[in-house]
Protein backbone atom coordinates (compact mmCIF):
# COMPACT_ATOMS: atom_id res chain seq x y z
CA UNK A 1 0.00 0.00 0.00
CA UNK A 2 1.59 3.29 -1.06
CA UNK A 3 -1.03 5.74 0.02
CA UNK A 4 -2.79 6.04 3.37
CA UNK A 5 -5.27 8.33 5.07
CA UNK A 6 -4.43 9.32 8.64
CA UNK A 7 -6.91 9.08 11.51
CA UNK A 8 -6.60 12.00 13.91
CA UNK A 9 -5.04 10.80 17.17
CA UNK A 10 -5.76 13.03 20.18
CA UNK A 11 -3.42 10.88 22.24
CA UNK A 12 -0.46 11.98 20.18
CA UNK A 13 -0.78 15.75 19.97
CA UNK A 14 2.15 17.57 18.31
CA UNK A 15 1.24 21.03 19.54
CA UNK A 16 -0.32 21.26 23.01
CA UNK A 17 -1.72 24.70 22.09
CA UNK A 18 -4.06 22.95 19.65
CA UNK A 19 -5.44 20.74 22.42
CA UNK A 20 -5.70 23.57 24.95
CA UNK A 21 -7.49 25.77 22.39
CA UNK A 22 -9.90 22.99 21.47
CA UNK A 23 -10.74 22.51 25.15
CA UNK A 24 -11.19 26.23 25.77
CA UNK A 25 -13.40 26.73 22.71
CA UNK A 26 -15.60 23.71 23.36
CA UNK A 27 -15.99 24.69 27.04
CA UNK A 28 -17.24 28.12 26.04
CA UNK A 29 -19.67 26.85 23.38
CA UNK A 30 -22.93 28.78 23.27
CA UNK A 31 -25.97 29.43 21.07
CA UNK A 32 -27.84 32.67 20.42
CA UNK A 33 -31.19 30.94 20.95
CA UNK A 34 -30.51 30.60 24.69
CA UNK A 35 -30.33 34.36 25.33
CA UNK A 36 -33.67 36.03 26.23
CA UNK A 37 -33.30 39.01 23.88
CA UNK A 38 -36.91 40.15 24.23
CA UNK A 39 -36.09 41.30 27.78
CA UNK A 40 -34.30 44.22 26.10
CA UNK A 41 -37.40 45.55 24.33
CA UNK A 42 -38.19 48.16 26.99
CA UNK A 43 -34.67 49.60 26.73
CA UNK A 44 -34.91 49.54 22.96
CA UNK A 45 -38.19 51.48 22.89
CA UNK A 46 -36.53 54.15 25.03
CA UNK A 47 -33.90 54.93 22.35
CA UNK A 48 -34.44 57.66 19.76
CA UNK A 49 -34.33 56.86 16.03
CA UNK A 50 -30.72 58.01 15.58
CA UNK A 51 -29.41 55.71 18.31
CA UNK A 52 -31.55 52.86 17.01
CA UNK A 53 -30.03 53.44 13.58
CA UNK A 54 -26.53 53.13 15.02
CA UNK A 55 -27.32 49.87 16.84
CA UNK A 56 -28.96 48.29 13.79
CA UNK A 57 -26.25 49.29 11.35
CA UNK A 58 -23.21 48.39 13.44
CA UNK A 59 -24.78 44.94 13.77
CA UNK A 60 -25.29 44.89 10.00
CA UNK A 61 -21.56 45.56 9.65
CA UNK A 62 -20.68 42.87 12.16
CA UNK A 63 -22.91 40.37 10.35
CA UNK A 64 -20.92 40.99 7.18
CA UNK A 65 -17.58 40.41 8.92
CA UNK A 66 -18.70 37.22 10.68
CA UNK A 67 -20.12 35.98 7.38
CA UNK A 68 -16.71 36.54 5.83
CA UNK A 69 -15.03 34.58 8.63
CA UNK A 70 -17.46 31.68 8.41
CA UNK A 71 -17.51 31.44 4.61
CA UNK A 72 -13.98 32.38 3.53
CA UNK A 73 -11.73 32.95 6.54
CA UNK A 74 -11.42 29.54 8.09
CA UNK A 75 -11.66 27.74 4.73
CA UNK A 76 -8.62 29.72 3.63
CA UNK A 77 -6.58 29.00 6.79
CA UNK A 78 -7.42 25.29 6.58
CA UNK A 79 -5.20 25.04 3.49
CA UNK A 80 -2.12 25.92 5.54
CA UNK A 81 -2.49 23.79 8.66
CA UNK A 82 0.57 22.04 10.08
CA UNK A 83 -1.25 19.51 12.28
CA UNK A 84 -4.52 17.58 12.13
CA UNK A 85 -5.50 19.03 15.49
CA UNK A 86 -5.11 22.53 14.09
CA UNK A 87 -7.60 21.52 11.39
CA UNK A 88 -10.04 20.37 14.09
CA UNK A 89 -9.69 23.68 15.94
CA UNK A 90 -10.38 25.59 12.70
CA UNK A 91 -13.48 23.43 12.15
CA UNK A 92 -14.73 24.54 15.55
CA UNK A 93 -13.95 28.17 14.82
CA UNK A 94 -15.69 28.00 11.45
CA UNK A 95 -18.91 26.73 12.99
CA UNK A 96 -18.84 29.33 15.76
CA UNK A 97 -18.38 32.08 13.15
CA UNK A 98 -21.67 30.89 11.66
CA UNK A 99 -23.25 31.10 15.13
CA UNK A 100 -21.90 34.66 15.47
CA UNK A 101 -23.25 35.69 12.06
CA UNK A 102 -26.64 34.18 12.88
CA UNK A 103 -26.94 35.75 16.31
CA UNK A 104 -27.20 39.28 14.86
CA UNK A 105 -30.26 38.07 12.97
CA UNK A 106 -31.74 36.96 16.31
CA UNK A 107 -31.15 40.50 17.58
CA UNK A 108 -32.74 42.03 14.45
CA UNK A 109 -35.79 39.83 14.59
CA UNK A 110 -36.34 40.88 18.22
CA UNK A 111 -35.73 44.62 17.84
CA UNK A 112 -36.43 45.55 14.21
CA UNK A 113 -39.30 45.42 11.73
CA UNK A 114 -38.96 43.34 8.52
CA UNK A 115 -38.54 46.57 6.49
CA UNK A 116 -35.81 47.80 8.82
CA UNK A 117 -34.04 44.45 8.56
CA UNK A 118 -34.14 44.61 4.74
CA UNK A 119 -32.73 48.13 4.84
CA UNK A 120 -29.89 47.08 7.18
CA UNK A 121 -28.85 44.19 4.92
CA UNK A 122 -29.04 46.39 1.81
CA UNK A 123 -26.81 48.85 3.61
CA UNK A 124 -24.21 46.30 4.72
CA UNK A 125 -24.10 44.78 1.23
CA UNK A 126 -23.40 48.15 -0.39
CA UNK A 127 -21.82 50.55 2.13
CA UNK A 128 -18.48 51.70 0.69
CA UNK A 129 -16.17 51.57 3.72
CA UNK A 130 -17.65 48.36 5.06
CA UNK A 131 -17.32 46.70 1.68
CA UNK A 132 -13.74 48.05 1.35
CA UNK A 133 -12.58 46.18 4.42
CA UNK A 134 -14.53 42.99 3.68
CA UNK A 135 -13.26 42.78 0.10
CA UNK A 136 -9.66 43.64 1.03
CA UNK A 137 -9.60 40.81 3.59
CA UNK A 138 -11.43 38.43 1.27
CA UNK A 139 -8.88 38.99 -1.50
CA UNK A 140 -6.05 38.09 0.89
CA UNK A 141 -7.90 34.96 2.01
CA UNK A 142 -8.07 33.84 -1.61
CA UNK A 143 -4.37 34.41 -2.31
CA UNK A 144 -2.80 31.03 -1.53
CA UNK A 145 0.69 32.31 -2.33
CA UNK A 146 0.96 34.12 1.00
CA UNK A 147 -0.16 31.91 3.91
CA UNK A 148 1.27 34.31 6.51
CA UNK A 149 -0.54 37.30 5.01
CA UNK A 150 -3.78 35.33 5.31
CA UNK A 151 -3.12 34.91 9.01
CA UNK A 152 -2.32 38.61 9.42
CA UNK A 153 -5.58 39.49 7.65
CA UNK A 154 -7.41 37.09 9.93
CA UNK A 155 -5.97 38.52 13.14
CA UNK A 156 -6.58 42.11 11.98
CA UNK A 157 -10.21 41.20 11.36
CA UNK A 158 -10.63 39.28 14.63
CA UNK A 159 -8.87 41.64 16.97
CA UNK A 160 -9.21 45.03 15.26
CA UNK A 161 -11.95 45.44 12.64
CA UNK A 162 -14.80 44.10 14.75
CA UNK A 163 -14.33 46.69 17.46
CA UNK A 164 -15.87 49.74 15.81
CA UNK A 165 -19.08 47.70 15.98
CA UNK A 166 -18.55 46.15 19.42
CA UNK A 167 -18.27 49.65 20.94
CA UNK A 168 -22.03 50.28 20.77
CA UNK A 169 -23.35 47.28 22.76
CA UNK A 170 -20.52 47.65 25.30
CA UNK A 171 -21.40 51.32 25.73
CA UNK A 172 -25.05 50.43 26.39
CA UNK A 173 -24.07 47.62 28.74
CA UNK A 174 -22.05 50.13 30.75
CA UNK A 175 -25.20 52.26 31.00
CA UNK A 176 -27.33 49.29 32.08
CA UNK A 177 -29.16 49.08 28.79
CA UNK A 178 -29.67 46.26 26.27
CA UNK A 179 -28.05 43.76 28.66
CA UNK A 180 -29.07 40.67 26.71
CA UNK A 181 -27.93 42.05 23.37
CA UNK A 182 -24.65 42.89 25.10
CA UNK A 183 -24.47 39.37 26.50
CA UNK A 184 -24.45 37.99 22.95
CA UNK A 185 -21.72 40.44 22.01
CA UNK A 186 -19.67 39.47 25.05
CA UNK A 187 -19.95 35.80 24.12
CA UNK A 188 -18.80 36.66 20.59
CA UNK A 189 -15.99 38.79 21.97
CA UNK A 190 -14.86 35.99 24.25
CA UNK A 191 -14.63 33.71 21.19
CA UNK A 192 -12.84 36.30 19.05
CA UNK A 193 -10.30 36.80 21.77
CA UNK A 194 -9.34 33.09 21.66
CA UNK A 195 -9.45 33.05 17.85
CA UNK A 196 -7.15 36.07 17.55
CA UNK A 197 -4.66 34.69 20.06
CA UNK A 198 -4.60 31.24 18.46
CA UNK A 199 -4.22 32.37 14.85
CA UNK A 200 -1.65 34.92 15.99
CA UNK A 201 0.30 32.14 17.69
CA UNK A 202 0.23 30.04 14.50
CA UNK A 203 1.40 33.10 12.57
CA UNK A 204 4.37 33.53 14.91
CA UNK A 205 5.49 29.94 14.32
CA UNK A 206 5.72 30.62 10.58
CA UNK A 207 7.17 34.10 11.02
CA UNK A 208 9.98 32.86 13.27
CA UNK A 209 11.10 30.46 10.57
CA UNK A 210 11.68 33.29 8.08
CA UNK A 211 15.08 34.89 7.46
CA UNK A 212 15.74 38.39 8.77
CA UNK A 213 15.04 40.13 5.44
CA UNK A 214 11.84 38.23 4.86
CA UNK A 215 10.70 39.08 8.37
CA UNK A 216 11.42 42.77 7.77
CA UNK A 217 9.52 42.75 4.45
CA UNK A 218 6.52 41.08 6.03
CA UNK A 219 6.63 43.46 8.98
CA UNK A 220 6.65 46.48 6.63
CA UNK A 221 3.73 45.03 4.72
CA UNK A 222 1.83 44.30 7.94
CA UNK A 223 2.18 47.83 9.36
CA UNK A 224 1.26 49.42 6.02
CA UNK A 225 -1.75 47.16 5.75
CA UNK A 226 -2.85 47.98 9.29
CA UNK A 227 -2.56 51.68 8.61
CA UNK A 228 -4.51 51.33 5.39
CA UNK A 229 -7.27 49.49 7.25
CA UNK A 230 -7.20 52.13 9.99
CA UNK A 231 -7.69 54.96 7.47
CA UNK A 232 -10.72 53.16 6.08
CA UNK A 233 -11.95 52.45 9.62
CA UNK A 234 -11.71 56.16 10.45
CA UNK A 235 -14.08 56.96 7.59
CA UNK A 236 -16.44 54.16 8.60
CA UNK A 237 -16.45 55.40 12.20
CA UNK A 238 -17.29 58.98 11.15
CA UNK A 239 -20.07 57.73 8.91
CA UNK A 240 -21.70 55.68 11.67
CA UNK A 241 -20.93 57.64 14.83
CA UNK A 242 -20.77 61.38 13.99
CA UNK A 243 -24.56 61.58 14.38
CA UNK A 244 -24.37 60.49 18.05
CA UNK A 245 -21.08 62.21 18.91
CA UNK A 246 -19.13 59.07 19.85
CA UNK A 247 -16.57 59.13 17.01
CA UNK A 248 -13.49 60.14 19.02
CA UNK A 249 -14.14 57.56 21.72
CA UNK A 250 -14.67 54.84 19.13
CA UNK A 251 -11.42 55.77 17.36
CA UNK A 252 -9.48 55.52 20.62
CA UNK A 253 -11.05 52.12 21.22
CA UNK A 254 -10.14 50.79 17.77
CA UNK A 255 -6.54 52.07 18.01
CA UNK A 256 -6.24 50.27 21.33
CA UNK A 257 -7.50 47.09 19.67
CA UNK A 258 -5.23 47.56 16.65
CA UNK A 259 -2.32 47.41 19.11
CA UNK A 260 -3.74 44.21 20.57
CA UNK A 261 -3.91 42.69 17.10
CA UNK A 262 -0.22 43.51 16.61
CA UNK A 263 0.52 41.97 20.00
CA UNK A 264 -1.23 38.74 18.94
CA UNK A 265 1.11 38.71 15.95
CA UNK A 266 4.15 39.18 18.20
CA UNK A 267 4.74 42.80 17.11
CA UNK A 268 5.20 46.13 18.87
CA UNK A 269 2.24 48.52 19.13
CA UNK A 270 1.68 51.15 16.43
CA UNK A 271 -0.54 53.63 18.29
CA UNK A 272 0.08 55.43 21.62
CA UNK A 273 -3.39 54.52 22.96
CA UNK A 274 -3.58 52.17 25.95
CA UNK A 275 -6.41 50.68 28.02
CA UNK A 276 -6.30 53.79 30.24
CA UNK A 277 -7.32 55.97 27.28
CA UNK A 278 -10.45 53.95 26.51
CA UNK A 279 -13.79 55.00 28.04
CA UNK A 280 -13.82 53.00 31.33
CA UNK A 281 -17.49 52.13 30.89
CA UNK A 282 -16.64 50.35 27.65
CA UNK A 283 -13.55 48.70 29.20
CA UNK A 284 -15.75 47.36 31.99
CA UNK A 285 -18.06 45.79 29.48
CA UNK A 286 -15.17 44.17 27.65
CA UNK A 287 -13.87 42.29 30.66
CA UNK A 288 -14.91 38.74 29.91
CA UNK A 289 -15.46 37.66 33.49
CA UNK A 290 -18.59 35.69 34.21
CA UNK A 291 -21.70 37.81 34.22
CA UNK A 292 -23.74 37.32 37.37
CA UNK A 293 -26.94 36.06 35.85
CA UNK A 294 -29.64 33.89 37.28
CA UNK A 295 -29.51 30.81 35.08
CA UNK A 296 -33.26 30.50 34.80
CA UNK A 297 -33.87 34.03 33.62
CA UNK A 298 -30.73 34.60 31.58
CA UNK A 299 -27.83 32.59 30.33
CA UNK A 300 -24.81 34.67 31.19
CA UNK A 301 -21.22 34.57 30.10
CA UNK A 302 -20.71 31.76 32.61
CA UNK A 303 -22.67 29.48 30.31
CA UNK A 304 -23.31 26.34 32.30
CA UNK A 305 -22.91 23.72 29.59
CA UNK A 306 -19.54 22.61 30.96
CA UNK A 307 -20.98 21.97 34.42
CA UNK A 308 -23.46 19.20 33.68
CA UNK A 309 -23.43 16.16 35.93
CA UNK A 310 -24.37 12.61 35.02
CA UNK A 311 -28.04 11.68 35.29
CA UNK A 312 -29.05 9.53 38.25
CA UNK A 313 -32.13 7.36 38.76
CA UNK A 314 -33.44 9.84 41.35
CA UNK A 315 -33.62 12.55 38.66
CA UNK A 316 -36.79 10.91 37.38
CA UNK A 317 -38.62 11.17 40.72
CA UNK A 318 -40.64 14.27 39.93
Ligand SMILES: [Fe+2]
Nearest residue numbers: 066069097100
Ligand atom coordinates in the same frame (compact mmCIF):
# COMPACT_ATOMS: atom_id res chain seq x y z
FE1 LIG B 1 -16.85 35.83 14.85
Ligand SMILES: [Fe+2]
Nearest residue numbers: 158191192195
Ligand atom coordinates in the same frame (compact mmCIF):
# COMPACT_ATOMS: atom_id res chain seq x y z
FE1 LIG C 1 -13.54 34.73 15.19
